[in-house]
Amino acid sequence: xxxxxxxxxxxxxxxxxxxxxxxxxxxxxxxxxxxxxxxxxxxxxxxxxxxxxxxxxxxxxxxxxxxxxxxxxxxxxxxxxxxxxxxxxxxxxxxxxxxxxxxxxxxxxxxxxxxxxxxxxxxxxxxxxxxxxxxxxxxxxxxxxxxxxxxxxxxxxxxxxxxxxxxxxxxxxxxxxxxxxxxxxxxxxxxxxxxxxxxxxxxxxxxxxxxxxxxxxxxxxxxxxxxxxxxxxxxxxxxxxxxxxxxxxxxxxxxxxxxxxxxxxxxxxxxxxxxxxxxxxxxxxxxxxxxxxxxxxxxxxxxxxxxxxxxxxxxxxxxxxxxxxxxxxxxxxxxxxxxxxxxxxxxxxxxxxxxxxxxxxxxxxxxxxxxxxxxxxxxxxxxxxxxxxxxxxxxxxxxxxxxxx
Numbered sequence: 540x541x542x543x544x545x546x547x548x549x550x551x552x553x554x555x556x557x558x559x560x561x562x563x564x565x566x567x568x569x570x571x572x573x574x575x576x577x578x579x580x581x582x583x584x585x586x587x588x589x590x591x592x593x594x595x596x597x598x599x600x601x602x603x604x605x606x607x608x609x610x611x612x613x614x615x616x617x618x619x620x621x622x623x624x625x626x627x628x629x630x631x632x633x634x635x636x637x638x639x640x641x642x643x644x645x646x647x648x649x650x651x652x653x654x655x656x657x658x659x660x661x662x663x664x665x666x667x668x669x670x671x672x673x674x675x676x677x678x679x680x681x682x683x684x685x686x687x688x689x690x691x692x693x694x695x696x697x698x699x700x701x702x703x704x705x706x707x708x709x710x711x712x713x714x715x716x717x718x719x720x721x722x723x724x725x726x727x728x729x730x731x732x733x734x735x736x737x738x739x740x741x742x743x744x745x746x747x748x749x750x751x752x753x754x755x756x757x758x759x760x761x762x763x764x765x766x767x768x769x770x771x772x773x774x775x776x777x778x779x780x781x782x783x784x785x786x787x788x789x790x791x792x793x794x795x796x797x798x799x800x801x802x803x804x805x806x807x808x809x810x811x812x813x814x815x816x817x818x819x820x821x822x823x824x825x826x827x828x829x830x831x832x833x834x835x836x837x838x839x840x841x842x843x844x845x846x847x848x849x850x851x852x853x854x855x856x857x858x859x860x861x862x863x864x865x866x867x868x869x870x871x872x873x874x875x876x877x878x879x880x881x882x883x884x885x886x887x888x889x890x891x892x893x894x895x896x897x898x899x900x901x902x903x904x905x906x907x908x909x910x911x912x913x914x915x916x917x918x919x920x921x922x923x924x925x926x927x928x929x930x931x932x933x934x935x936x937x938x939x940x941x942x943x944x
Contacts, residue, residue: 542571544650544927549619551642555608555635557625558673561586564606564645568670571649575656577668580691584683586672589692592656597664598941601695601881602651602934603874604644605674611636614917639914640703640892643921645670647701647890647930654935655942662942665693669877677722677834680876689881697845698878698885699937701930702870703892705913707901708926711853711933712865712889715846719839719887720771720797721804722871726833727752727815730826733788745790746779748822752815753777753792759810770807771797771869797869799838836871842884849886852940856932863905865889870914886937890930892921 547567556564565586572579577590586606610627612634613620623635652668669692673679704712729752731745753774760770776793780786794811798804812830819828853862868889878885893911901907912918 542649542653544646544931545923547649548642548646548923548927551645552617552637553619553621555621555623555637555642556606557610557627557635558607558676558679559585560625561606561672565670565672568606568645568649572652572668575652577652577656583688583691584672584679584686587679587683587686588670589688590652590668591692592652592666592668594659594665595663597662597944598696599665599667599693600938600941601667601669601698601877602648602938603669603671603698603700603877604648605641605671605679606645607641607673607675607679608635609638609675609915610634611638611915611917613638615920617920636917638916638919639675640919640921641674643703643890643892643926643930644701646927647934650927650931651934651938654931655938662939664942666938666942667692667695674873677724677836677871677873680873684876684880694881695883697883697941698874698881699849699934700874700887701890701933702872702887703921703926703930704889705893705911705919706863706889706891706907707893707898708891708895708922708924709898709929710861710863710891710901711857711929712863712891713841713846713850713853713886714864714866715841715843717799717838717867718841719867719872720799720869721801721838722834722836723796723804723808723832724834725794725796725811726831727792727794728829729790729792729815729819730824730828731786731788731790731822732825734786736784736786739786742786743823743825744786746787748818748824749777749779749790749792751822752818755814755818756794756811759807759814763810764803764806768803769799769867770803771795772807772811797871799867801838836873837875837879839872839875839885839887841886845884845886848940849888849937852936853933856936857929888933890926890933892926894922895925
């Protein structure tokens with residue numbers, strides 16, 4: 540019986556799960572893989588699922604999809620929109636949404652496995668279909684590796700995958716070399732001396748310290764890096780205080796830092812620490828600030844030779860006019876950990892998911908309208924058609940570039 544991939548996608552979208560909580564999704568995935576005749580292993584790295592299909596001698600190709608949703612309140616208005624909530628890692632009740640398209644990734648990989656399983660006479664080798672938890676934490680791939688992934692399933696000769704992105708559905712984007720930024724999430728705790736809001740002179744105000752630190756850090760990219768270097772520093776969270784007339788005792792900042800070069804990353808982290816400690820000293824903070832690295836995504840680096848092979852396969856399947864080179868993008872991924880752990884090439888491409896009607900404008904300008912929702916937006920809603928069909932065929936074409944040798 541053929542899998543209704545569109546219905547599967549709608550179901551996954553309506554029932555997202557947070558990182559390391561993807562139990563329902565993992566169960567659905569394992570059921571489909573088993574029905575398609577794959578040897579299935581579950582619970583790798585917590586909720587990871589891997590299916591293996593051996594089909595004679597030849598290369599081993601690993602196709603990867605991530606499964607987790609995000610703590611975002613959906614505002615798409617879709618009839619299959621998520622109304623789910625869950626407890627996050629801090630035991631807070633939060634809304635949950637597939638705001639990054641991992642539901643697209645899962646549905647496309649299931650569809651690709653179904654096609655490859657139905658065409659055993661056209662290829663030879665081993666297919667490894669890997670469904671990864673907790674990409675949004677940046678450690679789901681590493682957790683699977685640490686749980687003995689490549690002792691449990693065949694080590695691949697290449698790792699392939701894709702990510703839906705806000706450019707027109709029907710197009711694919713692939714960039715050889717550094718394709719996605721590394722990302723670091725930092726939590727900074729700034730210490731003050733609390734007191735009554737009417738007597739600030741008796742306190743050290745951590746809110747003022749947090750504001751000064753935030754402003755000063757914005758000068759790191761604009762004034763400390765060369766124009767040829769690339770980096771992004773975002774202060775995504777500031778927390779302090781409980782009441783308007785109370786000066787708090789501490790404030791916390793949540794930072795995201797994106798870089799495309801290890802030396803630039805080192806400079807950014809060093810400069811952040813210098814600014815934070817300097818502002819704390821200037822403010823008379825009673826204690827040294829605390830700087831904690833909470834998440835790290837490595838650079839996503841596409842192997843040039845393997846990328847050329849996939850590009851050739853895509854051009855043959857979709858036409859060269861449907862392929863773009865998006866350059867290095869500031870988004871981040873942990874898929875490269877799988878390739879690094881196996882010591883093999885990685886090819887990771889972008890899958891268009893926005894309104895196909897924007898193709899002409901996109902082709903002419905290379906840009907999308909600013910009101911097109913991007914990943915992590917509460918309005919992010921990939922078009923089902925032709926996104927799923929192209930995503931399935933892209934995974935099949937990429938895999939066949941090795942398996943059909």
